[in-house]
Amino acid sequence: MNLDSIAPSGRMDRLTMKRAGKTLPWQPDRRQLFILPTRGGIILGIALLFMLLGSLNYNNNLAIALTFFMTSCLLVSAIWTHRHLQDCRLLELQALPVHAGESLKIRLFWQPPETSYLPEIQGLNLQVARHDNHIDLLLPTHHRGWLKLPPLKLTSRYPLGLFVAWSWWRYSRKLLIWPAVEIQPPPLPRLQTVPAKSNYPFSQGDLTELQRWQAGDPMSRVAWKILARHGQWLSRHPEGENESHGPLLLREEDTGLRDREAAISRLTAWILEAERLSIPYGLELRGQPSIAPALGEAHLTCCLERLALA
Amino acid sequence: MKNPWRNHPAYSLLLALNILALLPQTFWLDPLTLLLLLLLWSWGLAWKTGYLPLPNPWSKVVLTLIVAAAVLGQQAVLLGLRGGSALLAVMLLMKSLEIRTERDFYSAMVGLFFMQLSLLFHNDSWWMGLYVLFLALGMLALLWLLTQNKARDRLPDCLRHASPILRLALQALPLTVALFLLFPRLAQPLWGLPLDSTQGKTGLSDKLSPGDLIELFLDDTPVFRASRFQPAMPPLDQLYWRAMVLWHFDGRAWKRGWLPAQARQKPAKDDTLRYLLVNEAYAGNWLVSLDWPVDGDYQAQLTLDGQWISRQQWQPAGEHQLISARTDRQESAHPLALSWGLQLPPAGNPQTRSWARQQLKKHGSPAAFLRFVLNHFNRENFYYSLTPQPLGENTVDDFLFRTRIGYCEHYASALAFTMRAAGIPARVVTGYLGGEYNPLGQYIVVRKSDAHAWTEVWLKGQGWVRVDPTAAVAPERVQTAIRDQQAVHDQGMMTVDIWLKQQLDWLAYRWNRWFLQYNYDLQRSMLHNLGQWPRHLSLWMLALLGLLPLGWWLYHWQKRDRLLQQWHQLQRQLKRVVPEAPVQQGPEALARWARLHLQGGDELARWIQHWLQLRYGPAGSPPLPPLPPIRRCDKPPSSHA
Amino acid sequence: MPGENFQRHIISEINRVVLGKSQQVEQALICLASAGHLLIEDIPGMGKTTLAKTLAKVFGLAFKRVQFTNDLLPADITGMNVFDTTTQAFRFHPGPVFSQILLADEINRAPPKTQSALLEAMEELQVTVDGQSHRLEPPFSVIATQNPLEMAGTYPLPESQMDRFMMRIPLGYPAPEAERALLERKHRDPEVQTLGSPEKLLEIQQQTREIHVSDTVLDLVQQLLRQTREPGRFVHGLSPRAGQQLLRAAQARAWWQTRDFVIPEDLQQVFPAVAGHRLIAASMEQDVQQNLEEMALALPTTA
Structure with missing residues (x-):
């Protein structure tokens, strides 16, 4: 939409951005809120000035009353504009982490002062879709690691479009962007058997197709016959997973790549693959303590995080 | 596209x-x-x-x-x-x-x-x-x-x-x-360009030629309203509202002129008539007053021939206190008046000129001659009509001897010409006659249709005498309207349209009095009456602007969280008396602390409990009592059970 | 509502027996009053059993204890259908779950199937044996314990199941004076007086439900929930059900404090215990419990 305001551009933006809000939930306070007349406001203001001159000269009281009435409406509308933005609340931010290169979808829940006229939202490189109770922001990402949201500018011209009020909000929390995934990674490296830890007390030699039942394994995979016969909790694994004989330790050296970013991309791809195949995996990055092999969402998050911040 | x-x-x-x-x-x-x-x-x-x-x-x-x-x-x-x-x-x-x-x-x-x-x-x-x-x-x-x-x-x-x-x-x-009342008004207009110079709003112009007034007779627009007559309101047919004096005749049209300003004299007290005149806005430098004007608060000069001359060409709506003499016309014989009063064009209307000279000789004195002419108008077949026949080159000759049909301006013009032809100074006066009484507001409304023209004649010993030839021809012209009103009044009946008309006019009158005429002077007097305001309005406005934030603050103070304020008050007092008090803790923790560490802590704890009840409890709790006094424990706290 | 002294009596009676654990006692009572289940996480020997027994005794509740082990079967908890030779028919033989307070010791030692049987009972107040449902009579509360240090051969409860517990509390070591008093005790444990009854407890549970909650407090609850859902704190935020439980717990605390309305301090007190076991830190450096304590402390107490 055409933002027909003369005010917030360049210098004005830089000046006012210093007072950006940083928290959540957030409601602009008076010092974070700026207001200026729009071009329309200036045009009508000048017209009113001339009307005032003419009507005062002839002391035509009706004309004077009309002029002052319109002037008052203009001024009251400025207060409304100010209040409209001040009553706008940003409540909650939800974002699922994404891999670098993907677009970050952010859902910002808000409480606009009313639903018939929603304040506008702008931000650098942002695609914005406003709804009654939330805003969807689409932000392209390029690098892994911490990402700071670009400052968002909330603008309102409610109710008459003669004044524009704006306020900046820049979230203080950073969002984590996972590393990019290599598109066609080589298959998982030769399995590196980890010496059995206390978690895996049984030898796996004679149970090639069965694994020790683990928390999270579906009940349908439990090998009930063996359970009945031997009292051991084991679970079956589909054909494709049979190759994996045990937990994997994915090491940076195994990628065979000199370039750090490429290596991290490959590791990321492997981790995701391993998680998909339910092969327990661990991670070892150069110069950092290794993460013991495991499976599950928490573990995956932990590994991806380690890679993102490496 | x-x-x-x-x-x-x-x-x-x-x-x-x-x-x-x-x-x-x-x-x-x-x-x-x-x-x-x-x-x-x-x-x-x-x-x-x-x-x-x-x-x-x-x-x-x-x-x-x-x-x-x-x-x-x-x-x-x-x-x-x-x-x-x-x-x-x-x-x-x-x-x-x-x-x-x-x-x-x-x-x-x-x-x-x-x-x-x-x-x-x-x-x-x-x-x-x-x-x-x-x-x-x-x-x-x-x-x-x-x-x-x-x-x-x-x-x-x-x-x-x-x-x-x-x-x-x-x-x-x-x-x-607020802006309307307080924004500084202009004492003098910055530019005097009349808004419409073609058509004066009241229609009276400073030139009168046959047929000029006819437009006005059909126009019911009010021109002004008058009220508060003191000591009493004169009869309507005596209300000659004087606007302009037309001195100069060019054979067809009478043109306006005015004598120098007169010194305002105080007439004998019992001879004056005081009244209030509320006028609509109009173009022109003339102002209306009741014949004969003596004094008033017009911002204008009062001339020797009884005209008010304003410096502005545009008269805004306004309200004025005026004084007129009821009988005593104190006009000295200014030499200019006597020479202007005899001015005639060099030629034209020969018939009238010779007739006038003959008749004057026959009747001897100017007063007798005047009586004769008026009688002549009355006796001969002169008619009053708003649709006269057109007049030829010699307008007065044509009227007096051929058509004999006309209305006030024809008669006034003819009489003045006749007098001048006989060597008696005369002039034409335009203005309004009568008006309509509105019992609702107890005022008289004068409309454009009340426009009138009459003659004034200089008689030795008597000075300028007002002569209304129209009254001589058709007294009913002057009296019809008044009789109608009388009838309505007497019979106590009033048709709906008259009633409605009066209601609406009354509304317009209030509108004029209370809204339209508010101006620089009224603003000043209002502000003056309000008390000891600073003299400079601009300063006053600045003060008002300063008050706006105060109002804003007051508004927020009104809306602020009373209970929270009371809590802050408690925190402040506690901090003052017992600096080590854990004021940042929650209310319940603070109450527990108070019970152990303060003298009379139980009372404070109850107060806090009450506060919590008001803030978070179901509605309907009694209001909060005042904060109990906070005193330090003198002795170490006894073990609390 | 019983006299305000009732609450005080119960609390002091329990504290007479369970020494130096007044906060944990309070939280256990909150769970009980809001018909919730309690998960105690601590090493053995910290007095978990004493606490559970005392709670049961004070209210005169039927108490059962089950030691969870590797080979514990679902039927060991729920009970089973036994063929009765005299009647020539199957007869349902109720398990330990048919009690009013069930102490499930070291719950993470039992295999998941057994765990699920217990969790179903907790959630739905019924057990299903051979396709036949048997209702549990309220009041019914489970006090489960879990050893956080010993991980070998255990089956940690899945996160989704953790939601069934209203609170998770650590017991911790007693304060030195309390420990001294404990050591000085002549007999094993003093006898607890029974002050309430199961009916009384049901009445209390009803009363806590009716504790007034103002809009401000509801706002605060929502604010807490929102904060847990902010990115970068936890893997998943709290569920709406967790929000309900938080509110119930706050109501129960208000009841124990002899108040008939909830104040922000109630939320502050119960929030870490209610939220702690439902959340996973988003990154390794962050500690869930500490994060929650900070959030609770930041809650405005006079909003």
Whole structure:
């Protein structure tokens, strides 16, 4: 939409951005809120000035009353504009982490002062879709690691479009962007058997197709016959997973790549693959303590995080 | 290229506002201009409905020029109010034909603003005020529609949801009133250009030729109202409202002149008549007063021949306290008056001249001659009619000896000429006669139709004597209206239309008195009466602006969280008495602490409990008692069970 | 509502027996009053059993204890259908779950299937044996314990199951004076007086439900929930059900404080215990419990 305001551009933006809000939930306070007349406001203001001159000269009281009435409406509308933005609340931010290169979808829940006229939202490189109770922001990402949201500018011209009020909000929390995934990674490296830890007390030699039942394994995979016969909790694994004989330790050296970013991309791809195949995996990055092999969402998050911040 | 505004409700509203702003102009614009304006407007409508494209830029320029030329050609004076508003209308309508961006709407709105202003300059009655207020609300709605940007919706649906506009307008009212009353007014106009020089608003002009007044007789517009006569209101047929004295006759028209200013004398107290005159605005430097004016608060000079001469060519609506002499006409024989009073054109009307000389000789004294002429008017077949026959080259000869049909100005002119021809100084006076009594407001309303002309004749020993030849011809002219009113009054019956008329006029009278005439002087006296205000209004305004933030603060103070304030009060007191108090803790923790560490801590704990009850408990708890005194424990706390 | 002294009596009676654990006692009572289940996480020997037994005794509740082990079967908890030779028919033989307070010791030692049987009972107040449902009579509360240090051969409860517990509390070591008093005790444990009854407990549970909650407090609850859902704190935020439980717990605390309305301090007190076991830190450096304590402390107490 055409933002027909003369005010917030360049210098004005830089000046006012210093007072950006940083928290959540957030409601602009008076010092974070700026207001200026729009071009329309200036045009009508000048017209009113001339009307005032003419009507005062002839002391035509009706004309004077009309002029002052319109002037008052203009001024009251400025207060409304100010209040409209001040009553706008940003409540909650939800974002699922994404891999670098993907677009970050952010859902910002808000409480606009009313639903018939929603304040506008702008931000650098942002695609914005406003709804009654939330805003969807689409932000392209390029690098892994911490990402700071670009400052968002909330603008309102409610109710008459003669004044524009704006306020900046820049979230203080950073969002984590996972590393990019290599598109066609080589298959998982030769399995590196980890010496059995206390978690895996049984030898796996004679149970090639069965694994020790683990928390999270579906009940349908439990090998009930063996359970009945031997009292051991084991679970079956589909054909494709049979190759994996045990937990994997994915090491940076195994990628065979000199370039750090490429290596991290490959590791990321492997981790995701391993998680998909339910092969327990661990991670070892150069110069950092290794993460013991495991499976599950928490573990995956932990590994991806380690890679993102490496 | 598709113009997005075609189906936008804002454009529909703009068209509606345009036609609404044009509508009242039918009262004063000529038919051709109106037709052209209407055509321009329908072009906009045709574009909206899809019948016509918008004019391209070149044809727009040509069209503007043609229409503007045609419209202005219809107007007598280019820069008058009528010409100006016609031109404004053309520009507004042309602007509405080139809507491309939001900015074009703003420009059109500026045009609408000035159209409204021109409506008010034409007519400042209360109903026009209401009409323009309606238009102004429409403009707010237009701005609202532009901002809401609901391009799809239909106009009625949009307007139904524009009710916040009314709320906004209501909130703007107090500020409007404050600005209206307090914004400094101009003591003197910055420029004196009369708004409309072609047609004085009251129609009385400083020139009188046969047939001039006829337009006025049909016009019921009020000119002024008078009330508060002291000691008593004279009979209506004695109310000669004096406006101008016409001294100079050129054979056809009488022209105005005035003598030097007179020193205001105090007439004998029992001879004066005091009254209040509330006038509408009009163009001209003359002011009305009851014959014979003695004193008053007009900002004008009072001349020797009883005229008020203002320095301005435009008289705003106003309220004035005036004094007139009832009988005593103290006018000295100024030499200029005697020479002007005998002035005649070198030739023309030979028949009248010789007749006058003959009759004067026959009757001897000027007074007898005057009596004879008046009798002549009465006895011979002179008729009073508002539709006289046209007069030829020698207007007076034609009237006296041929047509013998006319109204006040014919008679006044003929009498003055006859007197002058006989060597007796005479002059024509124009003004108003009588008026209509309004029992509601107990005032007299004088309308344009009450315009009148009469003669004054210089008689030795008596001075200037008012002679109304019309009364000699047709006393009923002077008395009909009065009799009608008398009849109504006597029979105690009043038809609905008279009643309604009086009601409306009374409303207009209040409007004039309380609204239209508010000006620099009234503002000053009001502010003065209000007390010891600073002398400079601008300072006063600044003080007001300073008060606005205070009001804002007060508003917020009113709305602030009372309970929270009380909690802060507790925190402050605790901190003062017991600096180590854990004031940052929650209320319950603080209450527990108070029980152990403060003397009378139980009472404080109960207070806190009560506070919590009010803040978080179900509604209906008793109000909070005052904060109990906070005292430190003198001795170490006894073990608490 | 019973006299305000009732609450005080119960609390002091329990504290007489369970020494130096007044906060944990309070939280256990909150769970009980809001018909919730309690998960105690601590090493053995910290007095978990004493606490559970005392709670049961004070209210005169039927108490059962099950030691969860590797080979514990679902039927060991729920009970089973036994063929009765005299009647020539299957007869349902109720398990330990048919009690009023069930102490499930070291719950993470039992295999998931057994765990699920217990969790179903907790959630739905019924057990299903051979396709036949048997209702549990309220009041019914489970006090489960879990050893956080010993991980070998255990089956940690899945996160989704953790939601069934209203609170998770650590017991921790007693304060030195309390420990001294414990050591000085002549007998094993003093006898607890029974002050309430199962009916009384049901009445209390009803009363806590009716504790007034103002809009401000509801706002605060929502604010807490929102904060847990902010990115970068936890893997998943709290569920709406967790919000309900938080509110119930706050109501129960208000009841124990002899108040008939909830104040922000109630939320502050119960929030870490209610939220702690439902959340996973988003990154390794962050500690869930500490994060929650900070959030609770930041809650405005006079909003």
